[in-house]
Amino acid sequence: MSALKSHYEEIKVPLPKGGQLITKPGIRGYPGLTPGLNVLLEYASAGKGSLIDASGSASGYAMGINWDGPVIVLEPSRAAGICAAQMQREGQYKVFAGAVWDAVPQSADAIALIPQADRGTARVEAELAGAYRALRKTGRLVFTIHKKSGAKRYEKLAKRWFDTRLIGKRSGWRVVEGVRCDSSLQISPPWLDFEAIGHPMQARPGVFSAGKIDSGTRLLVDSIQDLPLQGRQVLDLGCGYGLLSVFAGLRGAHVTALDDDWPSVDSARQNLERLSVNSRVLHSDLTSDLDPQERFDIVLVNPPFHVGKTVKMDLPAAFINAAYAHLRDGGVLFLVANRELAYERLLGVFAETKKIADSRGFKVLWAQK
Numbered sequence: 001m002s003a004l005k006s007h008y009e010e011i012k013v014p015l016p017k018g019g020q021l022i023t024k025p026g027i028r029g030y031p032g033l034t035p036g037l038n039v040l041l042e043y044a045s046a047g048k049g050s051l052i053d054a055s056g057s058a059s060g061y062a063m064g065i066n067w068d069g070p071v072i073v074l075e076p077s078r079a080a081g082i083c084a085a086q087m088q089r090e091g092q093y094k095v096f097a098g099a100v101w102d103a104v105p106q107s108a109d110a111i112a113l114i115p116q117a118d119r120g121t122a123r124v125e126a127e128l129a130g131a132y133r134a135l136r137k138t139g140r141l142v143f144t145i146h147k148k149s150g151a152k153r154y155e156k157l158a159k160r161w162f163d164t165r166l167i168g169k170r171s172g173w174r175v176v177e178g179v180r181c182d183s184s185l186q187i188s189p190p191w192l193d194f195e196a197i198g199h200p201m202q203a204r205p206g207v208f209s210a211g212k213i214d215s216g217t218r219l220l221v222d223s224i225q226d227l228p229l230q231g232r233q234v235l236d237l238g239c240g241y242g243l244l245s246v247f248a249g250l251r252g253a254h255v256t257a258l259d260d261d262w263p264s265v266d267s268a269r270q271n272l273e274r275l276s277v278n279s280r281v282l283h284s285d286l287t288s289d290l291d292p293q294e295r296f297d298i299v300l301v302n303p304p305f306h307v308g309k310t311v312k313m314d315l316p317a318a319f320i321n322a323a324y325a326h327l328r329d330g331g332v333l334f335l336v337a338n339r340e341l342a343y344e345r346l347l348g349v350f351a352e353t354k355k356i357a358d359s360r361g362f363k364v365l366w367a368q369k
Contacts, residue, residue, distance in 0.1 A: 003317035003346075004325065007286060010083060015064040016041050022083040023058055025314060026260065026285065033060060036114045036173060040144045041065065043168035043175045049109030052134060053093070054100040054127070059084035061112040062093045069109070074098045076262040079285035097262045097283055099204070101130025101189040110140045116206055117149035123206030124154050126190045132161035132180055133187040141178040148172060161185065191270075196243055197221060199250075202270050203241040204263035208304075213243060216362040217302055220336040221247055223357040223364045227298075229253040235296040237303075237323055239281070242268030244300045249277030256296070258284040287322045299323040299333045305341065313341075320346045327369040335365045 010024045013032055023030045029037065037057045041064045053062040053073045058080040062071045071093035075081035084095045096102075100113060111131045115124040124145075131141045141162060145151040151174040158164050162178025169175065191202045196213040203210035209217065221244070230252035236245040239257035245268060249255040257268050257279060265283045272279045282289045303319035320343070323333045333350070337343045339361050347353045350367035357364035 002321055003314055004286070004321035006314065007318035007321075008288070015060065017064055019063045021058055021060050021063050022086050024079060024083060025318070026079045027058055027077060027083065028056060028080075033057065034114065035171065036144050036146070037061065037064075039168070039170050039173040039175060040112060040114065040142065042170065044112070044142065047110055047140070050107065052100065052103055052108045052111045054103075054131070055112050055114045056080065056116065057114065059087055059093065059095065063087060065112075070094075072096060072103070072108075074100060074103060077285075078260045078262070078283045078288065082285060082288070099130065099263050100127050100134060102262075103130070103134035105133050106136045106139075108134050108139060109136055110142070111135060113141060113143040115143060115145055115154065117145050117154070119206030121150075122190075122192070122210075124150075125157060126205040128154070128158050128161060129187050130189070132185065135180045137180060137183045139180045141180070142167070142175065143178070144173050144175045146172045147174060197247060199246060199271075199275060201241060201243070201246075202274075203267040207261070207264045207267050208240045210241060210267070214302075215360045216336040216338070217243060219357055219359055219362045220244070220300065220302060220334060220364055223336075224300075224334055229298075232297040233295070235299045235323070235326060237287070237299055237301040237319060239268045240264050240302075242271045242281070244302075245279055245281075246271055246275055246277060248298075248300065249279050250275065253278075253298075255279040256290070257281045258287065258290070260285050286318060287326055290326065292325075294326060295328040295331070296326055297328060297331050299327055299331070301333065302336045316341070316343060317346050321349070324349050324369060329369055331369050333365075333367040333369075335367070336362055337365065339363050 012020045037060045046066045048068045051071045055061040059073045073095045115127045164178040167177045194211045232253045234248045234253040236257040239259045245255045245257040269281045303316040347367045353367040356366045
């Protein structure tokens with residue numbers, strides 16, 4: 001089975017208290033549940049009113065708790081959202097793309113959250129503040145973080161917005177309940193403002209390399225400075241906040257930018273629109289939201305090889321297969337990677353490959369279909 005076909009293979013996973021959810025490669029916890037979800041469900045208590053499942057678990061919390069009232073599942077991951085949507089009839093909930101800060105203000109009586117601490121302090125702070133914004137007065141938040149990810153520090157941070165108490169702990173995970181306190185605080189969805197490649201940029205907290213240009217992407221940009229882009233169809237696969245799309249679009253390319261992560265898609269749209277770049281941005285699990293027959297002249301990619309903190313080398317393999325599938329004959333892929341990662345062997349399907357740059361611990365690989 002090809003890496004791309006394997007990437008879209010879904011499986012069903014049982015939940016601790018009955019029921020099941022659908023998951024697939026690229027979703028946190030695959031091929032099972034995340035430890036955080038298991039602990040959260042262990043200490044969860046059923047309730048009434050409106051619930052937002054912001055656990056990032058492909059509806060795992062919504063499916064695993066007997067909640068009396070309307071439930072909204074907010075999924076930043078397109079892959080997780082697709083899986084969650086398949087269980088809507090059984091779970092009696094609605095699925096929307098978004099982070100917790102995208103929820104309608106004061107729309108929920110309860111929120112379940114597993115903050116993405118691996119994406120940094122700014123992300124966790126934005127998620128906690130977003131939960132406060134989404135809850136009604138005296139609404140209840142339950143969240144869990146592992147002690148090695150700074151659980152106690154984030155518990156203290158949560159006291160800005162909530163009256164908190166520890167309700168459970170297991171295997172390093174701490175489960176905290178917070179009741180929304182001061183209703184006078186005004187909170188807006190967060191943006192980070194910065195400059196990259198000579199242009200003002202914005203990004204949501206936790207988006208890859210938000211606030212700067214990472215060394216790998218910088219090397220890729222330097223490597224394609226002289227690449228003719230006017231009128232070319234360019235695919236930015238895993239676009240992040242859209243830096244490569246901005247680079248290509250301002251040089252006359254017709255850009256399509258894809259990312260599985262909703263805050264990344266939101267950031268890329270913001271940057272491309274404010275710079276008037278000829279582009280479209282799609283929330284997509286790899287190329288799930290592209291027409292299968294669509295082809296491009298150039299694919300640019302800085303592929304992820306982590307899901308959360310777990311290294312997943314099948315992920316870059318799927319990215320490379322997706323790039324090949326959507327290139328025209330004679331089209332080229334430009335890929336940047338850590339120097340020690342053996343991506344060259346994954347490029348065997350291409351007619352010709354070579355390394356065109358190697359610096360600062362990164363390399364740029366060129367491959368022609």
